[in-house]
Amino acid sequence: MKNLFYFFSALLISPFMIGQVSGNVNYQNKYQTNNTIDVNFPSHEGIVASVKGLANVKADSYTAIFSTTQTGKTTKEVNELIDQRITKSLTEIKLNKGVETFVDMISFVPVYEYEVEKKVFNRKTYNEVPVGFELKKNIHIKFSDPNQLNDFISILSNYEIYDLVRVDYFSNALETIKKEMMNKAKLLIQEKIKNYELLLGETFANAEKRIADDFVVNLPVEMYNSYEAYNSSSLNLKKSANVNQTNKSTTLYYQPVFNKEFDFIINPAVLEPVIQVQYEVKIFINREKEKKQTAKTDREYILVTPNGDLKPINVNSSKPVY
Incomplete structure (x- = not known):
């Protein structure tokens, strides 16, 4: 009987403990999707290799x-x-x-x-x-x-x-951080492209390529959210009943960009509000254009002369070769 009492006590207390770990902000589901950087490409058939980076920069x-x-x-x-x-x-x-x-x-x-x-x-x-x-x-x-x-x-x-x-x-280090992020992204995106070539068993050396990149800087003053911490009772009252509600305390808290969507992070641990720099680079590889060019180059044209001889035609020249 005593063991059952402890078991049910643990069941009652455990949700409260989980709530304390996650924070009171979850009472109102205030966590929102972060507006992370997203570089868009025109819609074409092909392969897009992208790398996203985040840097947490302490202010000086x-x-x-x-x-x-x-x-x-x-x-x-x-x-x-x-x-x-x-x-x-x-x-x-x-x-x-x-x-x-x-x-x-x-x-x-x-x-x-x-x-x-x-x-x-x-x-x-x-x-x-x-x-x-x-x-x-x-x-x-x-x-x-x-x-x-x-x-x-x-x-x-x-x-x-x-x-x-x-x-x-x-911060006086923003330009240095941006250069570091570009170098890291360059190495990672080259590695991704090589991996795609290995998976497909082909090379993209002659394929048409286009590139786009951009930075986004988030300052702490832009990254504060608010919520009201309370748990109200629900009463089954008549419509004519007078209900006087008290003013609820509003809490502000610093909400940085989550680091879950990035390929690399510089200074990942955040203790105090920081300047957050996001960088994304995308490379579009048009494989279809490469295949068409290859197919056109591989074609051979043969000309039959009046004497019955067969002569190949150079497709890159306007005159046949006799």
Whole structure:
């Protein structure tokens, strides 16, 4: 009896354990097909040899953009208040080594509100009147150590700057990585073509060939998905029943391109958000054209002379050979 209890307990717990391993994202089936690179060829009869490569490139510099807003009754007040906040925060941020900053002017507009005009025998009239100004600026911070971002957020929050708009990733190694990917793809596609020749027992040396290739670069800011983690109860209620649903927490997570569709991968293990470079090369081999050319070349034409002699004709020449 005790063994049966443990057995059924294991059955009840095991689905929960599997769910924890796969992640809560599977509650809503948020995993989607990756938009991986795909180089298309015109439709022709023949053989297409293709190679796909993926490179995960760690960024060597970052740019974080924070947005700040200031309101006030006069233009002087607005400018003084926002400049004080930005200047003091950037003075602390620049104490970090290798940090560069830039302040981007976004907008400076008047702010309006409605004033009620009361009349004895008429309806209320709402007039829009200016009450102040709103100034928006963005702070750009360039840095090389990703751990510094937490320090920047802490400093800026002390001056009521909370809005982290985005973080851009940059790498100086992209051109080198692209050349490495092209060299790897060249060796692999040559190996594939040789394998096709062995399987078919023929050579493609004289066949018509066409080639196409392309790169796609995916930045981390483009690769975030969202989902809501919850499990709601289903109730059999009347249509007239009032149901008040609570707001669900939305989670964002980094979803890189899966590495399952590629012939080779550079730096396959991904721990942090990275720049992902995809490369694909395709070679189209027109075997039909080669066979027609071979068949035409193998034909022999014989001319019978008036004397009854047989003379071969050179098909590549306009004149017969006597």
